[in-house]
Amino acid sequence: MKEEASFEIEPGRRLDESLLRSLYALLVEASVSRGAARLGIQQPALSRHLKALRQLTGDELLVRVGNRMVLTQRGESLVAPTRRILADLSLFTREDFEFSPDTARNNFRIAAGDFLPRRFYEEMIRRVRTAAPDSVIDLRSLGHRFDHYKQLGEGEIDVAITIWPDPPAHLRSVRLFADEFVCVVSKDHPLAKTGLTLEAYCRAPHLSSLEQLPGQGTVLDALIAGIGVSVHTAMRTQYLGLVPPILANSDLIFSTGRRFAQQIAADHPLVVLPFPAPIKPIQYVLTWHERTHKNRALRWFRGEITAAAKAITDR
Known part of the structure; x- marks a missing residue:
């Protein structure tokens, strides 16, 4: 039966900023050599810090699996709090x-x-x-x-810039600007010639961004639900750079802010159409945490x- 590792804490050694920075580098890089390069120190120095950290935490933190090092479960649990502590320390500089x-x-x-x-x-x-x-x-x-x-x-x-209008209460935010919703289609799309009605909008297949949470939809989904409308989303993508060529070569409709729509329509064979019903504008919101205010x-x-x-x- 394998004996559990025994740790003896170096007399007088405490968890200080230097060890915290070494801990974070080791956890993020999962490597002593890469961690040392990240900190700009020699590898033996970081190895000594790893030994001290193992003594202080009572855990190996990094273990070898095959030809690579991986974090222990305790090591993984320390990534977020270590990052947060270092971020708080930076406020005292x-x-x-x-x-x-x-x-x-x-x-x-x-x-x-x-x-x-x-x-x-x-x-x-x-x-x-x-x-x-x-x-x-x-x-x-x-x-x-x-x-x-x-x-x-x-x-x-x-900081983060989002289009969800109500960030959590523990965050601060300011509205940057609003933008009206419009629709974008290929210049050869039938609706580019006949005009876009709400009925046609609901029948047409749509291109959309990815949902933030599965089953809860996007900002647009929430806004159109508020006016009693639902649509068939034929495709979702996180790569908005692909939106213009997809639209130019399909029968899909894309709903977005006027500024972004005009930008992609200027560079591609696309047409911007008014949204076919009254709807709230997109709100672009700058958000940050109280701790950095x-x-x-x-x-x-x-x-x-x-x-x-x-x-x-x-x-």
Whole structure:
């Protein structure tokens, strides 16, 4: 019978910021060598930290399976709290109190969808790059199942832009701009010639984005349900870059905001049609966590995002 591992904690050693950063690197990379490269330290130094962490946690954290290392169950459970603790520690840095964009080297992490108008991204990136040339913009997808709300709480992202109008109560938010719903079809679509009625809209096959939660639909699904309408969704995709060629070569209808619709119709053989019934507009919402609300760097970044949204709506 295999004996359980015995751990002896190094006298006087406590879990400090250095060990926390080493722990996170080890958990994320699942490798001592890659973890050391991530931290910019020598591999033997991280090996010593791993030994200390195993002593402090009473768990192996990383174990070898075949020719690779994998996290133990305890190791997996420590990823999120370690990320959150490190994110909270970053709020105490001197940089937060003396933020100056022209000298800052921040990594601004934003989750958003490609349903936003291209001009918004162009304006936001131009503003941030002009004012803070040494900082980095980390733009990532929203994911599914509202993962971005969890990521905000755990410090994995700084802000998110969504089209769900009511974020959870523990998050802060501001509305960036509204956009009316329209429909997009191929220029050869019969409805491009006859016009779009509500009856024709309900009969037609539709192209849609993926549901955030299975069975609960998208924002559009919720809005059209509010006016007593349901449609047949023939295809769903998370790749909105595929929407224009799919529409141009099919009989599908795509419902989206006017700005995004006009953008893709300008580049492809598509036609923008008015939505065939009164419906609430899309609301683009900037969301962040209370824990970063007073962070000066992130407050500045949020200001640039709202300014970019205002710039495209003022044109």
